[in-house]
Amino acid sequence: MKYIFADYHPLHFITTSPEKIEQLEYLNKITQGFLWLPKKIHNDNLSANFYDSSLREHLVNIWSNSKCIVFCLTLGAVTRLIAPLLTNKKTDPAIIVIDPAFEYIICLTGEHQHQGDKLTEILAELLSAKAIITSASSNLNLPAIDSFGYTFGWKKGEGDWTKVSANITQNKPTLIKQESGLNWWCQNLPINHPFIFGEGIKDNSKEGEKREEDFLKQSDDDFAKSIFTEAEKQVQAMVYIGVNKTPRVDIPIVSWHPRGVWVGIGCERDTSPILIENAVNSVLAQYNLEKNAIASLATIDLKADEVGILELAQKWQLPLKTFTSEELNLIDVPNPSSIVEHEVGTKSVAEASALKAGSWSNLPENNFSPTLIAPKQIFKQEGLKGAVTVAIALSNLEYNPRQGxxxxxxxxxxxxxxxxxxxxxxxxxxxxxxxxxxxxxxxxxxxxxxxxxxxxxxxxxxxxxxxxxxxxxxxxxxxxxxxxxxxxxxxxxxxxxxxxxxxxxxxxxxxxxxxxxTAMQSVAAKIGSPLMHDFCAISLSDLLTPWDVIEKRLHAAATGDFITAIYNPRSQTRQQQIITAQNIFLQYRSGNTPVAIARSVTREDESIILTTLEEMLNHPIDMVTTVLIGNSSTKRYHDLLITPRGYLGQC
Incomplete structure (x- = not known):
């Protein structure tokens, strides 16, 4: 399960009790974290790290290099240990406490920022313990407004996160204005959620439509045109999701910025890094675009080593995408240049790069071409070397830098x-x-x-x-x-x-x-030990496998005396195959061979019938049925099927 826990590293486990080491070793091995124990209980057989200072001092040493710390100590002891170290929930690690009896796991801090809630639930599954989640949003089945955007690669903007989060958890009306980005985050909102949706996405549930209708009745006709005019009279907080700068309103507001802005850059060789940064900032300001919404910088491959572009990418922590002149020549642009074409082999660098970069996605949500929202502009500045061209495209699907x-x-x-x-x-x-x-x-x-x-x-x-x-x-x-x-x-x-x-x-x-x-194991467990000798499984569905191949396998299984599990035995349009399968097995096995017909095993409508090879078609068989045919030594004993393993001299 190494991939599951990669997002929670660096992950540390700590206990001071020798009695709890075995369980923590188990968790540490699965998660590939770090198990810390005091040196006084050092044991060469333990796969752990040991500290020789006090635990309080040790926490100081690992605090800044931790995403999550899991303690097996009393809650009071952990609270006193971490209290002096807590500074900012954005940077503090998530703190999880496992009670000494390993019955409860409590997320103490870092519920959202470092996915402490989710890790608590995962560890609880591993230990068959009860997860204690105290965050209000989780208990109300609402999205954690201060962290949910990270899933889609959005960047967190400015705002009063404390007040807006409190407003939501108190179920007070909160305006949502989403202008860009996927709206999947609101797919499973509870009926009594506090959100009022402005222009952009809608809450399409019947309850959501009624809530919005009632809300709009309280506003004038201008509400749909200008949500900021009437919003403050009806709602008490706002969440903005878009590529523009955070709106200025008179109520608490926070913002998330989907990364759908693609900045194309062309420049003369050795153009001043200051000029390049000033040019990009100028275009962003002109179009009211938020820097956090930038997905990538883009340019021609000839500029892959351009110092000013590389410095800007590093300073703003953005990827740089480069394209060949042949790739860029395939992009239609509104402002081609014969001069640029003569210099670098393509009629456009800035506009074509922005549009090409914005066409990156293979998801069907991105079924429209990116839009050039800021045509190229050329910038020069007295006292700064060179010239730079900037253009900006907007894609309808945000860039997600996370590793899926x-x-x-x-x-x-x-x-x-x-x-x-x-x-x-x-x-x-x-x-x-x-x-x-x-x-x-x-x-x-x-x-x-x-x-x-x-x-x-x-x-x-x-x-x-x-x-x-x-x-x-x-x-x-x-x-x-x-x-x-x-x-x-x-x-x-x-x-x-x-x-x-x-x-x-x-x-x-x-x-x-x-x-x-799998099905045949479940059926076998319900009826004894029919799979105690060599067995095989054959599907009668010919959607992906030719029927003549399936027939050959049926003959091979029957002649080889394999116990045989038949999957997908019959459907509404496929009736003959199970009849053919029975006929094939009757050529090689007695009609009294035990057969189990099991439907929906372990589900509420479970049905298991023990019969014989000769009588099996007298019972209902469909696509959720598994047919288990015994071998020549399989016997029925009361309501069980037993296939000898051979220990008593039987075959």
Missing amino acids: KLYLIGTGPGAIEYLTTAAKTALRDAEIIIGYGLYIDLIKPLLHPSQIIETSNITQEKQRAERAIALAQWGLKVAVISSGDCGIYGMAGLVLEILANQNWDGKQPPIQVFSGI
Whole structure:
């Protein structure tokens, strides 16, 4: 689970009690963090680090280099230890406390800024403990307004974050004005949320429409045109989401800036770095654009070593994208230049670079070309060397600099208690869950309102895989779920196959597969020990495998005396295959061979019928049924099927 915990590093575990070391060693090994123990309990067999100062002094040493510190101490002791060190919630690490009995895990600080709440829930899953989350937004199922934008790569703007957050958690009307960026963050808002949506995104639920209708009735007709005129009379705080500078209003306001602004730069060789920065600042100010909304600087590859551009990228902590003259020549621009074309081989550098950089995304949300909102302007300044050209484009999908991840998760046969701990952990960490609607419904109690959910039909496996890959490449932690084991007739193979066809480098995005209990194992556990000898699984679905190949495998399984699990035995449009399968097995096995017909195992409508090979078609069989055919030595004993392993001389 190394990918899950990478976002929480540097992660430290601390205890002073020898009795608690074993459990913390377990957590430390899984998370690949740092386990700290006092030197007085040093033991060469422990995979830990030891400090020889007081714990208070040791905390001073590791505090600034920690994203999260997990204590196994009393809450009072931890409170007294960290109190002198707390300075700013933006920089202080998240503090999590595990009670000495390992029954409760409490997030003390850093709930949002360092994802302390989420890590608390994940650790609770690993320890089968109870997570205690005290942040008001989490308990109200509302987005953490001071951190939710990080998921999409947004940058935090200015504002009175304390007052706006308090306003939201007190359920007071809060105006949301979103001018750009994805609106997925409000997908799962509770019915009684306090948000009033201005121009931009809308709360499309019936409750949201009614709330907005009632609100607008209290305002005059000019409200839709100028939300700032009437907003202060109705709302008590505001959240602005957009690429412009934070609006000036008379109520507490905060801002998030989606990174959809692309700055194209062209310049003479050795142009003054001050001139380049002044030019970009001038265009930003002219168009009221926020510097935090910049996704990237962009230019021609001939300028990849231009000192002034490189210094600006480093100073503003922005990536620099460069393009060849051939690439830029393919971009239509409003202000081409024959002089520029003669000099560098392309009719445009600044405008073409901005538009080319803004076309980066492979997500369907970016189905419109970027817009040139600031045509090129040429800047010169007395006393500063050179000349610079600046243009700005705006894309309809924000740039996300985060590294996405792909979790391929097997959710087991259906009931939540059959999910593995690792699978539950990955589900907790994921930011978006993708899967067939029925499988999503089965795990809903494990999902958090802040997670994005995308469902699709059972036949749309390829679309789900492609969508998941694109979202992970964009920067989200994506969980693709399959029932049973995702590597057995599940989504794992399809996702990896598509990645291989895309020449995936095996690293970006990183992938982790989480196994699950598959159908034949679940059925076997319900009816005894039918899989005690060699067995195989065969799917009768011919959507992806030719039927003649499936027939060959059925003959091979039957002649080889394999215990055989039949998946996808029958659908509304595919009725003959299970009949053919029965006929093939009857050629090689007795009609009295035990057979189990199991439908929806572990789910509320579970049904298991023990019958024989000869009688099996007299019972209902459909797509959620698994048919288990015993081998020549499988016997029925009461309501169990037993296949001898051979220890008693049987075959």
